[in-house]
Amino acid sequence: xxxxxxxxxxxxxxxxxxxxxxxxxxxxxxxxxxxxxxxxxxxxxxxxxxxxxxxxxxxxxxxxxxxxxxxxxxxxxxxxxxxxxxxxxxxxxxxxxxxxxxxxxxxxxxxxxxxxxxxxxxxxxxx
Amino acid sequence: xxxxxxxxxxxxxxxxxxxxxxxxxxxxxxxxxxxxxxxxxxxxxxxxxxxxxxxxxxxxxxxxxxxxxxxxxxxxxxxxxxxxxxxxxxxxxxxxxxxxxxxxxxxxxxxxxxxxxxxxxxxxxxxxxxxxxxxxxxxxxxxxxxxxxxxxxxxxxxxxxxxxxxxxxxxxxxxxxxxxxxxxxxxxxxxxxxxxxxxxxxxxxxxxxxxxxxxxxxxxx
Numbered sequence: 001x002x003x004x005x006x007x008x009x010x011x012x013x014x015x016x017x018x019x020x021x022x023x024x025x026x027x028x029x030x031x032x033x034x035x036x037x038x039x040x041x042x043x044x045x046x047x048x049x050x051x052x053x054x055x056x057x058x059x060x061x062x063x064x065x066x067x068x069x070x071x072x073x074x075x076x077x078x079x080x081x082x083x084x085x086x087x088x089x090x091x092x093x094x095x096x097x098x099x100x101x102x103x104x105x106x107x108x109x110x111x112x113x114x115x116x117x118x119x120x121x122x123x124x125x126x127x
Numbered sequence: 128x129x130x131x132x133x134x135x136x137x138x139x140x141x142x143x144x145x146x147x148x149x150x151x152x153x154x155x156x157x158x159x160x161x162x163x164x165x166x167x168x169x170x171x172x173x174x175x176x177x178x179x180x181x182x183x184x185x186x187x188x189x190x191x192x193x194x195x196x197x198x199x200x201x202x203x204x205x206x207x208x209x210x211x212x213x214x215x216x217x218x219x220x221x222x223x224x225x226x227x228x229x230x231x232x233x234x235x236x237x238x239x240x241x242x243x244x245x246x247x248x249x250x251x252x253x254x255x256x257x258x259x260x261x262x263x264x265x266x267x268x269x270x271x272x273x274x275x276x277x278x279x280x281x282x283x284x285x286x287x288x289x290x291x292x293x294x295x296x297x298x299x300x301x302x303x304x305x306x307x308x309x310x311x312x313x314x315x316x317x318x319x320x321x322x323x324x325x326x327x328x329x330x331x332x333x334x335x336x337x338x339x340x341x342x343x344x345x346x347x348x
Contacts, residue, residue: 016241020144027143087214112139 005032006120009052011043011069012036012085013061017108021056028113030120038062040069047073047080054120059086059097067100074101081123085111129156130254133174135167135181135196136212137189141237145180148243155250164192171200171207177254178208180246183220194224201227208253210246212237216267221260225337229344230297233259258297260344268341280342282324288343290317295340 008031010021018036025033035050037043040061047055055073059066070082084097084105093105104119132155136142142160149155159170163186171179179200183193197209208231211224221234233249239261240246249259283291286307293303300318304311318336325342327335 014238014241016144016148016243017140019147020140023143023147024140108140109138 003030005030006054007032007034007050007052008054008056009034009043009046009050010036010056011038011040011046011061011066012056012058013038014058017058017085021111024111024113024116028116031116040064040066040072043069044072044076047077051077053079053081055080055082057082057084057102059084059088059094067094067096067102070100070102081120083116083119129154130250131156131158131175131177132250133157133159133161133167133170133176133179135161135163135170135179135185135193137162137182137185141182141212141240145240145246148246152243152247154247163187164196167192167196168199171196171204175204176207178210178250180210180250181212183211183213191220191223194220197224197232198227206256207231208250208256209233210235210249210253210259212240213261213264216261216263218264218268221264221268221341222334222337225258225260225340226334228297229258229260229295229337229340231256231258234261234264235259236261236263258295258344260341265341265344268338279325283321287317287321287324290314291321291339291343294318294336295343 008025010018010033012018022033025031034052035046037046041063057066057070066084073080073082082102084102085108087108089107090105097105103123134145134157136145146160149157158174158176161167161170167181181193181196184190185192193211200207200209210233212235213220214237216236224234225232231253233253235249252259289307290303293306300311300314304314321339322335325339327338
């Protein structure tokens with residue numbers, strides 16, 4: 001039985017990165033973009049509406065940060081996986097990025113299909 | 128006729144994003160998409176682009192590949208333009224990129240790529256031999272140089288401004304002399320006076336030239 005693709009919400013205030021992330025998802029087997037959000041507040045609402053399994057969350061956002069949005073999303077939907085993205089190096093990450101409930105952090109420079117697939121596979125228990 | 132573009136960028140996300148954005152533009156024909164210096168040089172040789180859109184740092188050394196590729200392009204395909212994409216406003220890279228002339232050269236911060244209109248405008252501009260310098264790069268250059276009196280360009284004579292505007296088009300001293308019907312020696316004197324008035328007495332000559340041009344372009348912009 002074919003498994004349905006993992007529905008993904010893309011959150012970034014820069015249109016370019018939303019387009020870019022869509023492009024990456026389009027060539028990553030097993031994932032499908034189901035929506036986009038431009039702010040942390042919009043991300044929280046969109047997760048309620050669209051029920052994605054995975055959220056790709058930019059850290060730097062207008063209004064509440066990606067970290068705060070992650071906290072709210074994880075509190076309301078504990079099963080939703082959030083991966084933080086930014087241009088920070090891992091050492092420069094804000095301290096609260098580590099305990100906001102995100103599964104992983106990725107530098108935008110390193111974001112590509114194989115990396116996304118690996119993060120997803122390693123997070124899922126083997127069946 | 129569409130502008131023929133070769134893209135080189137090692138970041139998967141930026142590369143795919145730019146590829147996808149340009150794919151929808153009828154005025155752009157994307158000839159090749161490269162991930163490193165060697166494949167970019169090969170693509171330049173085999174596809175004859177009008178414009179190369181390239182990251183600065185790429186494999187193999189992740190230092191200044193984009194700038195070196197632009198130099199190479201100047202030799203093998205002088206009419207082609209280059210849009211250099213940089214993560215940071217780095218004055219040293221900007222100077223190295225522009226020291227042989229700003230004609231057909233654009234230096235853009237990657238954050239501008241987010242705005243398709245700005246990216247397309249830069250591609251169009253360099254395809255026609257023009258230049259685009261990111262305002263943040265000009266800012267960094269101006270900040271890097273000692274803070275002199277406001278608007279040093281105001282100290283230039285009308286003749287010196289004419290000379291500077293021709294330098295900004297990437298002309299050599301000889302070409303400036305021809306354009307203004309002056310001797311080359313007279314042009315050199317004007318240029319030295321421009322450097323002195325713009326407070327650029329110490330850096331290497333090519334760099335002074337680029338800085339003077341950038342100040343001029345900044346004021347025009």
